[in-house]
Amino acid sequence: MSLRLLDREFLDFCLHDWLAVGEIAERETVDAVLDLSETLARERYLTHFKAGDAQEPQIGPEGVTVHAEVKAAVGAYAELGLFGAGFPEDLGGHGLPFTVTCASFAWFAAANIATSSYAMLTVANARLIAEFGSAAQVDAFARPQIAGRWLGTMCLSEPQAGSDLGAVRTRAERVGEDHLGHRYRLTGSKMWISGGEHDIGENIVHLVLAKVAAGDGRLPEGTAGLSLFIVPRVLPDGARNDVAVAGLNHKMGYRAIPNCLLAFGENGGATGWLVGREGQGLRQMFMMMNEARICVGLGAAALACRGYGHALGYAQERLQGRLQGLGPEGASVPIIAHAAVRRMLLAQKALGEGALALCLYAARLVDGGDDDSAALLALLTPVVKTFSSEMGLEANAMAIQVHGGYGYTRDFDVEQVYRDNRLNPIHEGTTDIQAIDLLGRKLLRQGEGLAVLKGRITTTLAAASDGFADQADALKAVWAEVEAGLEMLRETEAALEVSTPFLFAFGHAVVGWIWLDLALSARGKGELLEQGTAAALRYYAACELPRVNAWLACCAAGAEVLEVDPGWM
Template sequence: MSAYALNRRDLDFLVFDWLRIEDLLDRPRFADHSRETLSSMLDLSETLARDLFQPAYKKSDQVEPWMDADGVHVIPEIAAAVHEHAASGLMAGAFDHDLGGLQAPLTAATASVACLMGANLSAAGFGMLTMANARLIATFGTPTQVQTFAAPQLTGEATGTMCLSEPQAGSSLADITTLADADGEDALGRRFRLRGTKMWISGADHDVTGNIVHLVLAKTPGPDGRPLPGVKGISLFIVPKTLPDGERNDAVVTGLNHKMGYRGIPNCVVAFGDGFAKPEGRPGAVGYLVGEVGQGLAQMFQMMNEARINVGLGAAMMAYRGYRQSLGYAQERLQGRAGGSATPTPIADHPDVRFMLMTQKTYAEGALALTLYCARLLDEEQTGPTPESARRLLDLLTPIAKTWPSEQGLIANDLAIQIHGGYGYTRDFDVEQVYRDNRLNPIHEGTTGIQAIDLLGRKLARDEGALADLLTRIAATSAKARTGDLADCADALDQVWSRLSDHARSIASPLSPQALFGATQALRAWGHGVVAWLWLDLALTASEGPQDDFNEGKRAACRFFFTYELPRIGLWLDAAGAGDTTTLTLPMEAF
């Protein structure tokens, strides 16, 4: 059995050679850092992944979180991994010095998280949600709220959640009914009492930390005392499990969702204000308003978008893990006689297996490049000379960064099982668990169809400037490639992006039913177009490095993607623009 191990050179190539993270170190925010300090961050991340996260991988799948009268519990190995992640300082890595952070580039912090995700996706989920929660409070909260609720999360005293969906309102947040009534004010800000139920909340209760900080979307009442319709009145509240005075808040998990994968972190139903742990005084869970009434959805988009990119990152690392394990297996497993050999040969010598391995490589490494590129844009938005341009481009790429790794990464994991043969679908080998873990990601933080509507209806149809910025960057890559032996790839990329640009100009807002029908096909085309550009850029970087097997592999992956994957773009765009109404006009009884 081939054990998983990160190829550290893959990460260093992306972070240092391709994204040129050292170029950031001249900026004041990152003045304390050097290549050595950032490499040390990744060294420590690798150590945590190997020594704590990876050993808990199988057990956290076999022993799911459980609930009893004392609350929700996870295996102690998960708790140890989360605590060491916080104690190492890596959880606070990208945060300000004032919060105990290292003020490291987000690119490095994201690469650090990638190491942990590859070792144990669900264990890394605690830190991913906690960092996003603390970052939101640090951005929009008062100084007192930041010190009371964000700072303890970065030291491992608390973890964080995001509470959006409800049983009757998954992605349709306009339909949430959790209500928040004003309840005065104290040193932590405007206090409210929340009543309602939230669903699908990861990490909503556990015995890893003493406190849990929930960020909850709720509606303030209208004149008739009922929630305002639509998104009006949606506000954001900090609702801790334990209040600052030590009293238990009325936020209680009432049930666990039993998942096919990603089992190491509990997924919960949470009742706010149902009286299970009611504090003295008025009924309802105590929550503190973040910002102003009605700003909740806009504020939460920061955490949602960060989570979407992290979902893509996790999917990329599951694809990467499956690829590395099937590569090792294919080199070890003797089966058949390739090339006329008289004795059994490794299955890696068979053409079909090689094709599957290269498909996995292009999907997994392309997905990781895409998500790290988005982290680099976050650094540009925070410290660069053109922050608005970086922000708009990141907005455009976010639905792609969430979806392409989730969809293509799952295909890569499917191929990993195929390469393992019968062993692949047994629990003795990791790849069946990796597939189950990754299957949740096309649903997490907005399904593929929702991301498609976001890309077409909100991004491409409304922001021509972001697309212009993207096309400028793509043109620069093509121009550079045209001077060398990748000129044919540059020509192919230009043709594809001419077609994608025409598609963007054809989009009208609001989207028609026909456009909605083809939106997912269009999203796939755009994802492939973006990743093709990145692969060409990666190949150019590899061409500048030592001409060894590693860099030759990057160049070969680029050519493979252009040969076998680029033609799909035209087919998807044809389908997206066909205007077929078969399923729209078919009576439901005929389905």
Template sequence: MSGLRQNLDFLLHDWLGVASLTTRPRFADHSRETFAAVLDTCERIAREKFAPANRTADVQEPHFDGECVHLPESTRAASDAYVASGMLAAAQDYDLGGMQLPCVIEMAANSFFAKAGIGLGGHMLTSGNANLLMAHGTEAQCRVFAHQEFSGRFFGTMCLSEPQAGSSLSDILTRAEPDGDDSASDPLGPRFRLRGHKMWISNGEHELAENIVHLVLAKIPGPDGKLVPGARGISLFIVPKRLVDLDGDLTGERNDVALAGLNHKLGYRGIPNTLLNFGEGKYPVRGAAGAIGYLVGKPGDGLRCMFHMMNEARIAVGLGAVMLGYAGYEASLDYARGRPQGRPIGPGGKDPSQPQIPIIRHADVKRMLLAQKSYVEGGLALELYCARLVDEQHTGDAQAAKDAALLLEMLTPIAKSWPSEWCLEANSLAIQVHGGYGYTRDYPVEQYWRDNRLNMIHEGTHGIQALDLLGRKVVMDGGAGLLALAQRINGTIERASPHADLHPQATALAAALQQIGAATKAAWSTGVPEEALANAVPYLQAFGHVVLAWIWLDVALSVDPATPAGQGRLAAGRYFFRHELPRIDAWLAVVRTRDDTCRTVQDDWF
């Protein structure tokens, strides 16, 4: 059994107790054995299909021949294997071809694919797209589009950003106008013609599936023909690459969606990243220009609907960042055990007649490995904890579901951003452990770093997550979410304090939690958002480190110290408390004082 699989078993069963979920009606057909079978299958497919294709996808970038985007054949084979596994519908009802798996098991199973070849297929977007439609679409939209995505016939995207707008979605200019007098009565939903340009669209054009279902944000003009300014004017539309009938079968008509170009990326090269033109007339449909789209939800509800997918995507991004860090950690650990260099410090340490020792015996290499272990295993625990909250939100009793939803809302910015920063740092340390070899393509660690660098940017940049956390999450409902999280953390502190070996960590975490509370109050003490939010990113970093310290302390309560694996987990936890948690002092100092250095600097000073 692989190291990752052993760790997943520990986290799922010894720590999170996921077997208890099988007492709930939705998961009653499952058992620890069926969960294990899913993990075994996904680990095998990832090993046999994804891992061999990962380097090929990196060096053979997607290319466009004027009509189609081409990917290596190994990418198609990996994608087909994923579709055949049923994982696109893993959490869906049986009557949709799903397995009714808990989200936490689905997340654990997908970790194997993210680790083996994160830039292959882009299936996260497809399942997220379909889940959004299941939540906000009509019965016909679900049947014709979402169900086909769950089966793998169709793949999905999310089309938000535009060249002039980027992350500022309120400034998008894509227009959606009713398509004729009968547009309101279309069985697939009110029908519109879209015109505009979208950028940074992952999997926007490919031949891996029969069709691509684009979810597009656009604005419906008002009676005066002008676009409604701001976010309240944004609506959401289904814009398929190829038009379909009411049975989900292709009609043979190409929609007016054209590829404008491919972005050439630092990493994550297995998934084509595209610029798309909607309604430019390259593929006029039904005698007119304009891409045909179907309204999802109500006019003006676009962002509310889209954030259903965005929040799900943010947890998946966090998991992807963790697993890239995990891949680098395992590679550098293996390298450190087999690479002889140097001799022990002390008497005779410089004697060239003595044999060299593996570099893992050097304290600084152990430091780099412990740092990676604390980041990636702690990050994995965080993502699985969040997935467990999703299950509680959907299948727990009313109060448990409400509590889980509030806690998940608080943790989502951390679940996305913390692994994106610190598991990227793990990849950097993996390169360092390899030395000069790590900087070459002879070893995989340089690709892991390049792939992981995207995760601090997409699905909401680090700065956006920080503004969300300090500007909205910790102050919403009078601080109800922050209080709920503090209560969970204090519960762990109370359970850990009686243990002599964990008491120092419990004490340190209690002090860190008090610092977070004090810094939050100080940041908002003047009531001026510009002052409070100027140091939102340091606040995010400190908040994330406190959350991860809590996760490590909670995990430690389930560890068996009599095993090497248990001792390794305890050592990683100690490392995090002694080497990482003290960083929050500097981060929170600028938050408490509302330091104006970054806010007041003038552009001509640069």
């Protein structure tokens, strides 16, 4: 049996039946894009999954070189026009909705998350320039990325500024103006730069977050003055910009893409052009980061589905143990016959495909275009990022466990899938950062998203009275607890101190709703789909929803429990 990267039938169902993608794209086009994506993912991305891990990018006098198959894969992606899939035609793109480009991307992430990241970062970079840059900047820096000739990065973190961007010390000094806009000289170090240097494509466009120095030469405190700059590795005149790779980070996984420490301006200053106006950097970055967070969630979900595909295949082939009444006397049975193995498979399906559906739902909100969609999207973004990455990792741990000792060896892919996925709760905002965003910004300060969500849950619950009444009741009860927890936190001064368990509780409740909605939507859509979603819903309601209460109990205990002195620890 060949490996199932993603369940295409489930994906089609999500897109067409559940999310009504037909309203925004032709079915024929969507099918063609998904066919193409799966084929390319299998033929060029999956093929070097292990090689890209075993043979990491190397740094030498000529710069950073990546595995030849990585280079070829990104080239093939460009050749087929996939960099431009989601961009308007007047920018050289194909104008596909975000939902469709996400579904396409999921195949590449499932096949090879590390190699898929080059495109993810490049698209995010080009999208930001297209949104906030001048026409000249778009022509000069976005179009080559949309065409896949150049690649892009996001340079935000610094060695001393990870989660805290207010601590950024990269300095920008205005030196002039030309047809590309206000020109600056940048100096500083940027850390954790994926794809920061390599030998793919003709150029790399860095989007660099830096602070504009005040008149007295000092950098403003906090996030004031943070601005975004376009800093190409090769300048328009063909000269090499003052950007150097100062070192590579050697990661647990995600190895086919180099992760760099970049030094800007070690020889007088790197040339960069301001995007938009000074001081708008954070706002611009968040637009990009929100999409990046959906993509990270999507990648994590795709890895969870990939691991599930491996485990499901293995469980049907591996013979081990005997069960009374099953097969000939004394013969070993496929391990899927053991309830403990089915439990791990169902958990992977419920968590992995639940996360995938959630990510696609969020992508559909991006394409929604109305206020409700925007508010709900803002609310769900930290959930998408965190549920998918944290639960995707849990799912991948179970994929290993289904394989027993074999799963712990590098001869089986689940070992690497697990290592790759371990990054996802960290980058593009850690779980704790997402939690503050959800509870602090999206729930306690804003409230529109929750109102929209509650409306949609109510609609789903109303439709569930026949068929899934037990699961609907369980979901209703869980949401009542989540809301009670939130009300309690509204009255709590130190609410943010317990935002992480709250995010876990909230996320699990959201995906409970997703599964109920999926199972309802699957009715009449074919027996396998109907039975599969119903089984996942039953499992989720029985074994995942009860976890919500445990996280809420931790919130209720409050920050007091966390008051400790390092000396006692």
